[in-house]
Amino acid sequence: MPGSTLLHIDGVEKRFGGFVAVDGLSLEVKAGEFFALLGPSGCGKTTLLRMLAGFETPDCGRILLDGTDIAGVLPHRRPVNMMFQSYALFPHLNVSDNIAFGLKRAGMARDEIATRVAEMIALGRLEGLERRKPNQLSGGQQQRVALARALALRPRLLLLDEPLGALDKKLRDSTQRELMDLQRRLGTSFIIVTHDQDEAMTMADRIGVMNHGRLVQVATPRQLYEQPASRWVAEFVGDVNIFEGRIERREDQRLVIACHNTGAIVAAAPRQSLAGEAVCVAIRPEKMKLSRQGPAEAAIQAGAINRLEGTVSNLGYLGDISSYGIALDAGATLRVSVTNTARVDVDDFRPGERVVVWFEPDDCVVLDP
Amino acid sequence: MSTRQLFTRPARRAAIAPYLWMVLFFLLPFAFVAKIALSQSALAQPPYLPTFDLTAGWEALKAAAATLSLDNFRLIFSDELYANSYLRSLLVAATSTTLLLLLGYPVAYAIARLPERWQPIAMVLVIIPFWTSFLIRVYAWINILQHDGLLNQVLMALHVISAPLVWLSTDSAMYIGIIYSYLPFMILPLYASLAKLQPSLLEAAQDLGASPAKSFWLVTFPLSLPGVGAGVLLCFIPIVGEFVIPDLLAGSGDMMIGQTLWLEFFANKDWPLAAAIAVMLLGILLVPLLVYEHIQRRQLEGKQ
């Protein structure tokens, strides 16, 4: 698993005219790590990646690779390679020549190049396609050529710009697993840029969430989902119900929060400190439970279970789960998702039906509003 | 800094040779045209005075410069022959451009509506005649329009006319020649703007209740205006200065300005007057030229 620090980004800033694309950003990536930069379009993630590749020079800050500052080094002199979103395969060169392109520039001996190309062909499962031109390949094959070409120089760090963006969903899923296997096998550090959170969650060891040129949270996928650092992250990653309110009183390990349109909610006290009394409570839809009768009395007695009553307003059947929209009597609307564990005799709820929603205090995340 | 900027310095160096070339062989010659337009015609080699002799010293140069005058321009303004020539050129260019637009638009429109794989083939068919010599195209019409040419033969065989008509050396022949030669220049930009038009826009217009004719006027035509503008300028400006077509097809009466210039230069050997005519012509054409340049730049900037 990840060991020593490979890449150290220190206070890097990049402006385009008046627009601040990357705003004093610092980050460390370890050797052998699979790191994802996730964020909405225009958040600066691609600019950051292009600075790592050398296509943009930071206005200030340092980019240390193995302790050497490469911020001003030109792309062709960096031990870093990039897989382009458009793949950027040279249309006039066949698969082998595309893969050999960088090796030739590096002045490698001819037989060595042949060996390395064969190795990369095998790695990308491209056997039999060596003489094809890029336009004679399928999208998935082009993607694998682009990957093989970028890996041929055995870079310390591979940058991937939306590498699966052009593939259809089925192919994307299998390619994700291939990429992960490959990365573990080679031990190369990968930094991937994506706007697709499922992709980032599936593949990455750690994810850096970016917004407005800053990293708003760097965490493992699980931490990111279960312990979002801010309301913005909670809403950006996955579905979430957010209730705004004020802290009414503090019990040990617990907060009682008076929410505007749900009534009081008991939540586990957060580890981080809060800015003030005004807070919001975030609860993931699958953490809530739904039934006609509500929880057993004993359960309510045992702990402070939050219990809300309302009416089903709509439902969406998604196969593995069903997603219910609930209009609470107190005024809030929320989403609850229920896993469809059985195929028949399913107890599903109809629009208009009265239901009870309940959840544990530990499933609530209290954040600054 | 971005790596894209790394390309700019070598790219700018690439400009040096073509830049010098164009300054030397396109810009600089206009200085000579301007100077000679202010000179006097003379029986000499070269046939104008004064000639600046840089070895003769400063005083001689000053004396030579003093003899420069606006006489040629006074002549152009005072002699009706030249004014008529300019007017006829503008009139012929305006008429031909209008006819070209009326004829070229339906063709370009039809090509833009062809199935996509046929469109490039149709465009190559339109362009091929543009690649064959100007002269050949005009000459081909002489074949057809002459007294016992094909047009008269066909018309007589169809009993439309009983005796051969005079076609050659008339304005009709000249207009046919101009339209024939410039039609591809009109169709090309028209097609370029019509082909960019998405069929869904027309479908949307019709879905919203516009008849096909209405949706043409409300959607297609306004969106094709850049092509109309480019086509009009691409035709109008060169036609104003046209020489070959009126010389070979039109009658020997009124002359277009290109012919007048040619005549003064080659027949009358009055180089200064020819140069003055060119300067005036350039002045007249500068307006649409600048408009054209402006449109070109705006399109380029739009693309970036």
Next chain:
Amino acid sequence: MAGRAQPGLSRFNVTALALGLGFLYLPIVILVIYSFNASRLVTVWGGWSLRWYVEFFNDQAMLAASWMSLRVAAASATAATVLGTLAAIALSRGARFKGRTLFSGMLYAPLVMPEVITGLSLLLLFVAINVERGFWTVTVAHTTLTMCFVTVVVQSRLNSLDRSLEEAAMDLGCSPVRAFLSASLPLIAPSIAAGWMLAFTLSLDDLVIASFTTGPGSATLPIRIYSEIRLGVKPEVNAICTLFIGLITLLIVSASLASKISSARGDNAARA
């Protein structure tokens, strides 16, 4: 064929297309047919014959003019291709630089400038600097005109290229210049070839500028043809024109094949 519904051609469209293409081709077809006419009278059909072709190949003056035209066209097209490609690179990759507006203005103006002006101004330059007029002056004049066309053709191709190809080349170890040469140049090569052919035919075509800039004894083919047809239709000219059209058609077909290859590559570059 296509998934997208074609708007379809109305009867009006078909008529416009047929008449338009008929108008463009009929005169040329007639000219070609009459070049094989055995009769001396141009309008009387006297059966098929190669008589006028034989006449052309025995006409020393015409042959000399043709040779002059071909040499001028080859030389000026080559120079124009080099200069025009450099200009296109500068305009497409040079961003904004001092004098760029003047530069692009000088390159666009000759596209529409009446030939009498271009021809006259170049002649006056040649006279003023006192060079002997002939092959070289015509070549320089044609280079000036045709390099602008080359610039337009190559520049539009350069602007449509995917810049990430150059970046990929740099990422894989190329210096910027090397990246341009190895990633972009092969893709614009067909456009450069098409530019050369365009320049070649434009030069072969030109009467006006050549008339101004050539000297005594070095007439080009169009100058010869012009002086012939001023006096009326000559069957021999029909034969020359047919040969000319044949040559140019050959060039166009190869040019369009080249650009088809280029755009096939380009489609891929855009899609990939």
